[in-house]
Amino acid sequence: MRKLRRSAFQVAMMLAVAGNSWADDVRFNRDIRPILSDNCFQCHGPDAAAREAELRLDIREEAVAALAPGRPEKSAVLERVTAKDEWTVMPPPETHKSVSKAEAELLRRWIADGAEYEPHWSFLKPERIDPLQFGNRNNGDNLQHPIDRFVQARLADKGLAPSPEADRPTLLRRVTLTLTGLPPTPAAVESFVNDPAPTDVAYERVVDRLLASPRYGEHMAYPWLDAARYADSDGYESDPLRNMWPWRDWVVEALNNNKPYDEFAIEQLAGDLLPEATLKQQLATGFNRNHRNNNEGGTIGEEWRIEYVADRAETTATVFLGLTWGCARCHDHKYDPISQADYYRLFAFFNNVPEIGKAFGGRNAPPMLNVSRLEDIEEFEATNEALQPLEEQLTHVNQTDEFETRLIDWFNCLDRKSFANLPDSVVRTPPEDWDKKQIASARKHFLEHVDPAGRLLAAQAIPLRKKRDRLQSTGAKVMVMAEMDKPRETHLLKRGAWDQPGQRVSAKTPDWLPPMKEQWPDNRLGLAKWIVDRDNPLTARVAVNRLWAHHFGSGLVRTMDDFGLQGATPTHPELLDWLAVEFIDTGWNTKAMHRLVVTSHTFRQTSRVTPEQLKLDPENQFLARGPRYRLPAQVIRDQALFAGGLIVEKAGGPPVKPYQPVGLWKEIVKGSPTYKRDDGDALYRRSLYTFWRRAVKPPLMVLLDANERDVCTIGQKRTNTPLQALLMLNDVTFVEAARGLGGRMLKEAGPRDTERAKFAFRAVLGRDPDQGERAILVDALQGFRDRFREEPEAAKKLIAVGESSADSTLEPTELAAQTAIARLIMNLDEAVTFE
Numbered sequence: 001m002r003k004l005r006r007s008a009f010q011v012a013m014m015l016a017v018a019g020n021s022w023a024d025d026v027r028f029n030r031d032i033r034p035i036l037s038d039n040c041f042q043c044h045g046p047d048a049a050a051r052e053a054e055l056r057l058d059i060r061e062e063a064v065a066a067l068a069p070g071r072p073e074k075s076a077v078l079e080r081v082t083a084k085d086e087w088t089v090m091p092p093p094e095t096h097k098s099v100s101k102a103e104a105e106l107l108r109r110w111i112a113d114g115a116e117y118e119p120h121w122s123f124l125k126p127e128r129i130d131p132l133q134f135g136n137r138n139n140g141d142n143l144q145h146p147i148d149r150f151v152q153a154r155l156a157d158k159g160l161a162p163s164p165e166a167d168r169p170t171l172l173r174r175v176t177l178t179l180t181g182l183p184p185t186p187a188a189v190e191s192f193v194n195d196p197a198p199t200d201v202a203y204e205r206v207v208d209r210l211l212a213s214p215r216y217g218e219h220m221a222y223p224w225l226d227a228a229r230y231a232d233s234d235g236y237e238s239d240p241l242r243n244m245w246p247w248r249d250w251v252v253e254a255l256n257n258n259k260p261y262d263e264f265a266i267e268q269l270a271g272d273l274l275p276e277a278t279l280k281q282q283l284a285t286g287f288n289r290n291h292r293n294n295n296e297g298g299t300i301g302e303e304w305r306i307e308y309v310a311d312r313a314e315t316t317a318t319v320f321l322g323l324t325w326g327c328a329r330c331h332d333h334k335y336d337p338i339s340q341a342d343y344y345r346l347f348a349f350f351n352n353v354p355e356i357g358k359a360f361g362g363r364n365a366p367p368m369l370n371v372s373r374l375e376d377i378e379e380f381e382a383t384n385e386a387l388q389p390l391e392e393q394l395t396h397v398n399q400t401d402e403f404e405t406r407l408i409d410w411f412n413c414l415d416r417k418s419f420a421n422l423p424d425s426v427v428r429t430p431p432e433d434w435d436k437k438q439i440a441s442a443r444k445h446f447l448e449h450v451d452p453a454g455r456l457l458a459a460q461a462i463p464l465r466k467k468r469d470r471l472q473s474t475g476a477k478v479m480v481m482a483e484m485d486k487p488r489e490t491h492l493l494k495r496g497a498w499d500q501p502g503q504r505v506s507a508k509t510p511d512w513l514p515p516m517k518e519q520w521p522d523n524r525l526g527l528a529k530w531i532v533d534r535d536n537p538l539t540a541r542v543a544v545n546r547l548w549a550h551h552f553g554s555g556l557v558r559t560m561d562d563f564g565l566q567g568a569t570p571t572h573p574e575l576l577d578w579l580a581v582e583f584i585d586t587g588w589n590t591k592a593m594h595r596l597v598v599t600s601h602t603f604r605q606t607s608r609v610t611p612e613q614l615k616l617d618p619e620n621q622f623l624a625r626g627p628r629y630r631l632p633a634q635v636i637r638d639q640a641l642f643a644g645g646l647i648v649e650k651a652g653g654p655p656v657k658p659y660q661p662v663g664l665w666k667e668i669v670k671g672s673p674t675y676k677r678d679d680g681d682a683l684y685r686r687s688l689y690t691f692w693r694r695a696v697k698p699p700l701m702v703l704l705d706a707n708e709r710d711v712c713t714i715g716q717k718r719t720n721t722p723l724q725a726l727l728m729l730n731d732v733t734f735v736e737a738a739r740g741l742g743g744r745m746l747k748e749a750g751p752r753d754t755e756r757a758k759f760a761f762r763a764v765l766g767r768d769p770d771q772g773e774r775a776i777l778v779d780a781l782q783g784f785r786d787r788f789r790e791e792p793e794a795a796k797k798l799i800a801v802g803e804s805s806a807d808s809t810l811e812p813t814e815l816a817a818q819t820a821i822a823r824l825i826m827n828l829d830e831a832v833t834f835e
Helices: 008-014 028-039 060-067 076-081 101-112 146-157 168-180 186-193 199-211 214-227 245-256 261-273 279-289 301-321 340-349 374-398 401-412 416-420 436-450 452-472 524-531 539-552 573-585 590-598 611-616 633-643 664-668 680-684 699-703 722-730 732-748 753-765 771-790 792-799 812-826
Strands: 368-371 476-479 490-493 501-505
Touching: 028 101, 060 076, 076 101, 146 573, 146 590, 168 186, 168 199, 168 214, 168 590, 186 753, 199 214, 199 590, 214 245, 214 301, 214 539, 245 279, 245 374, 245 476, 261 279, 261 524, 279 301, 279 368, 279 374, 279 476, 301 340, 301 524, 301 539, 340 490, 340 501, 340 524, 368 374, 374 436, 374 452, 401 436, 436 452, 539 573, 539 590, 573 590, 633 699, 633 732, 633 753, 633 812, 699 722, 722 732, 732 753, 732 792, 732 812, 753 771, 753 812, 771 792, 771 812, 792 812
Parallel strands: none
Antiparallel strands: 368 476, 490 501
């Protein structure tokens, strides 16, 4: 369980000088609940089994006596948290927690004011707030963009001012990376920088173009795959491979088509339960079959089936509700109002999948669905629909007495000519020696090629079968959700143990959130509708917070996977609620929300930090400057391939195996399988399509901080290590990409060194080098030329890295020198930073 402690800076900001209207009062949700949750609720909170001294502090009615509202001098709680005696002070020293002086002062003021409680902010339905009531108190009230009104009013309260807008090259690189995961081309930089239209007009044209690009869906799908724990293997023991990539392609298509978020959620949670569900809607439910599967010998099927159900319940709660549901599997939640019974009521919605718990290594696990590649799936579905009645009629003919009579007569009259026309599987064996399989083959031959009734039907069915089989061969057999005719019983499991069932529970949403509507079924479809219902206070907030974090590096709620009591409070609560309601009111239009965020001045500010901003807001919580953070792993790799002219933008299909150290699979995976990397175009596909084996994740991606996908993961970890620098300087992917960019510099830029440096800067950084940078690059280039002229073999070795061939029309030492310059630029801090 995460323990979110407030920093001294945060507390000091709450106790800021008078005149700061946001900090004058003490608010329970913002100021007091985090103190109680961090220090008190573990022993005096929702979990009755862990409660000490029969004192409960999360409910006011039960805490009043200990708090003494209006009389802080009589408050037992205040007395204990400020005590000096180690035997008296709370929390006890052995918990390694303590209430600071600043927090104690907040408690004193709150108690003096009457110790009023508030429902937790995230469990209250967001209400539309008029942005016009917010304005920039420093710069007048002429703001047009609603996001800027909220942000700049908050900045004014903090004594901060917004930063000026970033320059055009920075804006273009920022918005292109955030919406597509690829940098702008040098030509795009040239076009935008020289566009005579006002910046607002030119910029919004760029935004609309990027949102319409198929690159958008590929980029936005990546974090969704992390959340859905998508991978290409099962994850246990020998880690057998699986086929789930058609579901991944469904996600990309849904995002590119701007499928409304409520439909996006419903189809993934319960697409199979929709009336007349299409193949795509059934395929969408692969979301909750992406979990790991165990095929180890000796496994107990029911034990692992329970694990899979738990994974689905916990993933659903994390992804859509932003709650740490798994904390209530063995006991009541220590901090949130999630009882153990609540846990298993949600569990019950996912407990009716007809599965046995034991996987079948390398063959996926039922229930499964055969699909073609996504672009052909409607044709595949129509073919199946046309074929099905014909197959049913053929089956009916095959079962009639009249058919049996005709079959026996035919069999008794088989002559040499007729016998020769039989299938190869039976023609080599005398009829009297046919086994069951051969008899069935002969019977099928008679039905479809000889019998008058069957032959007419088969003439229509056989071409459809061939078409179905051809289309099916382009896709895969994937795991999906399905519902049993008779629901399983669900029991609360004592201590979470699969073999210790307790009281029986039924599928039900928690009482402390708005109830499901009566017209909704008590199954996954009803749950999905409840999740995206307008009255649900969590779903829209969680979604827009994650969307905000995509662009700014962190959310308005920094704990993106925890909107509960231990989660962070929103830095801009009114903005978060306005965005949530706006999202719903636009029809859950995700692209519209992305456009809204990236067109704001808040997003378009320069990310340069001033000393005052660094002092007052070091983490940029109040958004006085633009976003700046390290790029995700997939973007770092894809950017290099793109700048080097190597990227192959083929959409969809089976995963690909790019470069990887030789022998890595053999060292780690049971059975010592061989990793056979792909050749040609497959080496240069976007990282979204990289083969993801759970036992041996792609090492390049993991070193650059990609999430590992064993379980649902929200957000992106960010580190900066020497190993990453070594990787980017020496890994074949990056060296080959630098060689590709070096070749482009020689062929696509002008003849002068400064023109080539400018081209490379634009290709990687989206801007022109300044005078000092040009001088450094030209000087370094001359040094590389001198070295490679002295060591021509070193030049040849450098430009031979990777499968693609160096351009034979380019002089090797010059190409090597330009490659070294490209390599230098690709490894700048700016190159791996979103700013």
